[in-house]
Amino acid sequence: MKTEVITIDKDNIDMDKLKYAADVIKQGGLVAFPTETVYGLGANALNEAAAHNIYEAKGRPSDNPLIVHISAPDELRRLVKSIPAKVVPLMDRFWPGPLTIIMEKSDIIPKTTTGGLDTVAIRMPSHPVAMALIRESGLPIAAPSANLSGKPSPTMAQHVIHDLYGRVDVIIDAGNVNIGLESTIVDMTVNPPMLLRPGGITLHQLEEVLGDMAIDPALSGPNISDKPPKAPGMKYKHYSPEADVIIIEGSLDRVVENINRLAREYSQKGKKVGIMATEQTKQKYSGFTVISMGDRNIPETIASNLFTDLRKFDEEGVEIVLAEAVDAEDIGLAIMNRMNKAAGYNIIKV
Ligand code: AMP
Ligand code: MG
Numbered sequence: 001m002k003t004e005v006i007t008i009d010k011d012n013i014d015m016d017k018l019k020y021a022a023d024v025i026k027q028g029g030l031v032a033f034p035t036e037t038v039y040g041l042g043a044n045a046l047n048e049a050a051a052h053n054i055y056e057a058k059g060r061p062s063d064n065p066l067i068v069h070i071s072a073p074d075e076l077r078r079l080v081k082s083i084p085a086k087v088v089p090l091m092d093r094f095w096p097g098p099l100t101i102i103m104e105k106s107d108i109i110p111k112t113t114t115g116g117l118d119t120v121a122i123r124m125p126s127h128p129v130a131m132a133l134i135r136e137s138g139l140p141i142a143a144p145s146a147n148l149s150g151k152p153s154p155t156m157a158q159h160v161i162h163d164l165y166g167r168v169d170v171i172i173d174a175g176n177v178n179i180g181l182e183s184t185i186v187d188m189t190v191n192p193p194m195l196l197r198p199g200g201i202t203l204h205q206l207e208e209v210l211g212d213m214a215i216d217p218a219l220s221g222p223n224i225s226d227k228p229p230k231a232p233g234m235k236y237k238h239y240s241p242e243a244d245v246i247i248i249e250g251s252l253d254r255v256v257e258n259i260n261r262l263a264r265e266y267s268q269k270g271k272k273v274g275i276m277a278t279e280q281t282k283q284k285y286s287g288f289t290v291i292s293m294g295d296r297n298i299p300e301t302i303a304s305n306l307f308t309d310l311r312k313f314d315e316e317g318v319e320i321v322l323a324e325a326v327d328a329e330d331i332g333l334a335i336m337n338r339m340n341k342a343a344g345y346n347i348i349k350v
Pocket of ligand 2: 153
């Protein structure tokens with residue numbers, strides 16, 4: 001397939017280019033576009049064949065549902081059976097923004113879009129290019145992250161080009177995204193509402209609107225051990241670089257000490273080692289490929305760098321990544337969720 005890369009300035013949108021991309025959506029094509037969270041791979045959410053093509057292009061399992069993006073709150077009504085009362089204050093407070101809401105789907109949403117479910121995930125993004133694309137197409141746009149299935153989500157067009165060039169019709173390049181992690185997902189079909197995925201909107205922020213919430217038990221992970229994994233990378237992975245990722249969690253001194261020890265051990269076995277450090281610790285490692293994710297006191301920077309950094313290790317040919325855990329508070333909960341998945345839950349507590 002021929003892929004066109006279109007550059008659009010998000011602060012001064014060229015409407016001719018934007019309308020061209022919107023036409024591709026209307027005709028059932030695939031358009032990768034920026035949102036404030038990560039780049040998405042979009043298609044008409046109401047068109048079964050178009051939605052199916054998203055799964056094909058990504059190599060995504062057909063039971064992994066897509067998020068449907070809208071450009072105004074009143075587009076919600078025809079996509080869901082009914083709007084639960086508690087959803088209204090959520091939309092008021094967090095839309096447009098990085099919050100995805102699960103509701104019962106209406107009949108116009110094909111099950112291809114929802115991975116076979118009777119519920120649908122809906123979000124109104126705040127990125128000006130995403131908003132304009134949805135508005136101009138006049139359609140709800142189904143869009144998962146614009147990466148090959150299993151790979152880190154794309155935070156710049158270069159990542160999308162790397163993964164999907166030749167597999168999609170259009171890639172819109174509008175520079176780096178803002179948040180760098182996917183949206184928070186809350187299931188409003190259950191009582192109390194349940195956090196399914198942590199993201200840019202924190203649990204505390206949600207609780208301010210919803211009161212007590214449940215947390216999907218799957219978020220605590222399948223298997224947390226106190227021993228080095230016997231076979232790194234053998235468990236379920238997502239967001240993963242080619243390298244095996246191991247998370248080291250504990251007090252910062254012990255983390256640094258153990259990463260240095262493990263790095264030496266893996267090097268002696270002939271493995272190329274990478275270390276995911278932070279501004280506070282990057283000086284404490286030498287002889288390995290060290291990348292600082294950012295400042296521990298400004299976790300938003302870590303969030304925005306995380307996926308890019310995971311991809312950088314691939315570029316360096318790193319085989320084992322030893323990553324420092326960060327505090328799993330607020331946006332840190334989302335960071336650790338993605339890191340733990342990238343590691344296939346290979347976590348060493350020290
Ligand atoms: P992605 O945009 O690639 O991060 O993928 C979208 C994610 O949204 C899926 O992997 C699910 O975790 C979640 N999701 C989408 N629709 C639903 C739904 N109806 N019920 C529960 N989770 C959903
Ligand atoms: Mg994804």
